[in-house]
Amino acid sequence: MSTKREQIVNAALRLFYQRGFNATGVDAVIAEARVSKKTLYNHFRTKDELILATLRKRDELFRNNLMRETERKASTPIARLSALFDTIGDWFREKSFSGCMFINAAAEFSDHDNPSHQLAAQHKKLVCDYIEGIAEEAGAADPKALAYELNLLIEGAIVYAHVMGDKDAARRAKEMAQVHISRQL
Amino acid sequence: MSTKREQIVNAALRLFYQRGFNATGVDAVIAEARVSKKTLYNHFRTKDELILATLRKRDELFRNNLMRETERKASTPIARLSALFDTIGDWFREKSFSGCMFINAAAEFSDHDNPSHQLAAQHKKLVCDYIEGIAEEAGAADPKALAYELNLLIEGAIVYAHVMGDKDAARRAKEMAQVHISRQL
DNA sequence: AGAAAGATAGACCGATCTGTTTACCTTTGT
DNA sequence: ACAAAGGTAAACAGATCGGTCTATCTTTCT
Numbered sequence: 001m002s003t004k005r006e007q008i009v010n011a012a013l014r015l016f017y018q019r020g021f022n023a024t025g026v027d028a029v030i031a032e033a034r035v036s037k038k039t040l041y042n043h044f045r046t047k048d049e050l051i052l053a054t055l056r057k058r059d060e061l062f063r064n065n066l067m068r069e070t071e072r073k074a075s076t077p078i079a080r081l082s083a084l085f086d087t088i089g090d091w092f093r094e095k096s097f098s099g100c101m102f103i104n105a106a107a108e109f110s111d112h113d114n115p116s117h118q119l120a121a122q123h124k125k126l127v128c129d130y131i132e133g134i135a136e137e138a139g140a141a142d143p144k145a146l147a148y149e150l151n152l153l154i155e156g157a158i159v160y161a162h163v164m165g166d167k168d169a170a171r172r173a174k175e176m177a178q179v180h181i182s183r184q185l
Numbered sequence: 186m187s188t189k190r191e192q193i194v195n196a197a198l199r200l201f202y203q204r205g206f207n208a209t210g211v212d213a214v215i216a217e218a219r220v221s222k223k224t225l226y227n228h229f230r231t232k233d234e235l236i237l238a239t240l241r242k243r244d245e246l247f248r249n250n251l252m253r254e255t256e257r258k259a260s261t262p263i264a265r266l267s268a269l270f271d272t273i274g275d276w277f278r279e280k281s282f283s284g285c286m287f288i289n290a291a292a293e294f295s296d297h298d299n300p301s302h303q304l305a306a307q308h309k310k311l312v313c314d315y316i317e318g319i320a321e322e323a324g325a326a327d328p329k330a331l332a333y334e335l336n337l338l339i340e341g342a343i344v345y346a347h348v349m350g351d352k353d354a355a356r357r358a359k360e361m362a363q364v365h366i367s368r369q370l
Numbered sequence: 371a372g373a374a375a376g377a378t379a380g381a382c383c384g385a386t387c388t389g390t391t392t393a394c395c396t397t398t399g400t
Numbered sequence: 401a402c403a404a405a406g407g408t409a410a411a412c413a414g415a416t417c418g419g420t421c422t423a424t425c426t427t428t429c430t
Contacts, residue, residue: 004377020293022207025417036378037419047418098295106348107292108205110283121349149361152354156341163291164306169337176334179364189407210387221408222389232388371430378425386417395408400401 005043007033012054013061017101021051021108021116051105051116058101059123067130077137081150081181082174084131088154089170092161099162103155127151140184149180190228192218197239198246202286206236206293206301236290236301243286244308252315262322266335266366267359269316273339274355277346284347288340312336325369334365 011033015024026047030037044050066087074083091097098104102120109116132147140146153173160169196218200209211232215222229235251272259268276282283289287305294301317332325331338358345354 018295020207020295022205023293026419027416036380038379038421039377041419042376099292103288103344103348104292104295107284107289108208110203110205110289110347112350117348124345124349148357152341152345152358152361153337154341155344156337156339159288159340159344160309160337162295163288163302164309165297172333173337176337176365179368180361183364211389212387222410223391224407226389227406373428373430375426375428377427379423381420381422383420384418387415389413391412392410393408395406397406398404400403 004035004039008035008040008043008050009054009057011035012050013058014096016051016054017058017098017104018096021105026050048115052119055101055105055116055119055123059119059126062101062123063126063130066127077134077139078181078185080134081131081138081146082177084134084150084154085157085170085174085177088157089167089174092157092167092170097161100155100158103158124151124155127154135184138181138185140181142184146180146184150177153177153180187228189220189224192220193225193228193235194239194242196220197235198243199281201236201239202243202283202289203281206290211235233300237304240286240290240301240304240308244304244311247286247308248311248315251312262319262324263366263370265319266316266323266331267362269319269335269339270342270355270359270362273342274352274359277342277352277355282346285340285343288343309336309340312339320369323366323370325366327369331365331369335362338362338365 008029012024012029015028015032019028026037026040029050030040033040040050044053066084069087069090070080070083073086074080102123105116106120109120111117112121128147128151131150132143135143135146135150153176157169157173160166160172193214197209197214200213200217204213211222211225214235215225218225225235229238251269254272254275255265255268258271259265287308290301291305294305296302297306313332313336316335317328320328320331320335338361342354342358345351345357
């Protein structure tokens with residue numbers, strides 16, 4: 001149906017991720033999407049709404065990929081807890097990698113009440129919930145605590161990979177994760 | 186001597202940190218600094234140069250505070266490795282806390298070759314070097330590896346504290362850190 | 371066939387952006 | 401006392417910002 005809307009969001013996904021939200025004008029988005037400005041503003045009331053729609057799409061794509069890849073790499077819950085770090089390691093090595101779009105959003109929209117910032121917080125929680133589910137299946141003593149720990153290691157690795165360009169961060173984080181996983185099993 | 190320059194950088198430190206780099210215009214900086222636009226451009230050739238000078242100042246202030254506070258809180262190297270997390274916990278609880286200015290800079294200046302991004306990477310390395318020094322004094326088996334691990338936990342905690350508003354992140358990271366510290370001693 | 375819906379390119383709006391310039395004022399060293 | 405240095409406020413330049421609007425074209429439903 002609304003393929004124009006998808007074109008716009010797909011263009012926004014690329015541009016906002018690579019260049020940032022404030023640095024990307026709507027003119028750049030419509031040029032990348034090959035769409036007129038009127039069309040963009042027919043689908044989104046403001047740029048802020050486009051940003052929110054783009055972040056929602058990113059959340060969906062990112063978590064779907066995280067789940068699919070992690071479950072493809074490992075078949076047991078315990079192995080999947082480790083495989084999470086292999087999946088993010090693959091992500092770090094993509095040529096388009098520019099950090100976590102939600103960390104980036106929180107950086108630009110620093111106010112915690114900002115809708116984009118809240119969406120970022122929600123995304124992180126959903127990822128954490130997913131990990132908690134695996135930790136439960138794996139029989140962790142305290143799945144919530146283990147998910148928190150693994151997620152914190154993931155965030156640390158993302159920062160290392162983006163800020164310092166450390167493509168090995170996922171492997172190092174994985175080794176640390178093994179320690180915390182084995183303490184719970 | 187150059188007190189005007191300091192006024193400008195101090196104003197820029199507040200505004201760039203709270204509102205972001207692209208979202209803060211030079212007009213806002215000169216208003217906050219109570220200085221004319223001419224004066225700003227006498228001291229800095231471009232806004233980008235002001236950003237770089239501001240990041241350099243932030244690096245100096247941040248690391249000095251990290252060292253001073255951590256050394257004040259604990260007198261032995263081993264205790265200091267833990268105290269690092271208390272220091273960042275205090276930071277998280279400041280009302281002006283808006284995440285790590287260098288993570289924020291890397292988010293807005295995503296290109297790794299961007300001078301601001303490179304300064305961010307350098308800052309992270311200097312913090313890691315400081316921790317490595319303590320790890321050495323503490324007699325860690327592999328000080329470089331331990332510093333890497335603790336720094337990764339710190340980055341994870343910063344993300345949690347900023348994106349999710351989790352003021353407890355430093356304590357949780359500290360508990361994780363204890364595990365990795367004790368494995369090396 | 372013909373009306374309604376939705377697309378197009380692009381002119382246009384007022385505001386804001388970085389950066390320059392003008393004209394004047396204040397401080398300071400000799 | 402006086403020139404030089406460095407400060408001020410504000411006008412200005414040209415580009416870009418988010419957002420609106422017009423006039424035209426294409427598609428689709430009945």
